[in-house]
Amino acid sequence: MDKLKKFELMEKIVRQLEDLRNSQQAILEKISNIEVENIEVDDKSLEQILPEIHQRTADNLDAVTSLMEDFTSKTSDFGEKNNVARLREQQEINNTK
Template identity: 55%
Template sequence: MDTLKKFAAMEKIVHELEDLRNSQQAIIQKLGKIEVDNMDLGDKRLDTELPDMHQRISDNLDAIAGILEYFAGNTDKFHDTNNVEQLKEEKAIREAAGNEE
C-alpha cells in the first residue's frame, strides 16, 4: 500500500472511531434519560439493570477514547514523518500533467 493510500485508510479509521465515540455518548445520554424517567416510575428491573448498563457503556466509551487518542496520534505522526502534504501536492501535479502514476 502506498503512503497516501495508507494515510487515507488511517484517516478513515480515525473518523470511524470518532463516530463510534459519538454514538456511545448518545447511548449514555439516552440511558440517563431513561434512568431519570424511571425515578418517578420506580420499576425495579430498570433500577437494577440500567446502572450496570450505564457503567459498561461508559467503560466502552473510555476504551474507545483511549484507542482514538492513540491512533489519532499515530496518524498525525505518520503524516508528519512521511510528509504527506508534499506527497499530495506531487500527486496533484502529476495528475494535472496527465501522468497519473
C-alpha cells in the same frame, strides 16, 4: 500500499472512531434519560439493570476515546514522518498532467 493511501485509510479510521465515540456518548445520554424517567415510573428491573448497562457503556466510551487518541497520534506522526503534505501536492501535480 503506498504511503499516501495508507495515511488516507488511517484518517478514515480516525473518523470512524470519532463516530463510534459520539455514538457511545449518545447511548450514555439515552441511558441517563431512562434512569431519570424511571424515578417517576419506579420500575425495579430498570433500576437494577440500567446502572450496569450505564457502567459498561461508560467503560466502552473510555476505551474508544483512549484508542481514538492513540490512533490519532499515530496517524499524525505517520503523516509528518512521511511528509504526506508533499505527497498530496505531488499527487495533484500528477493528476493535472
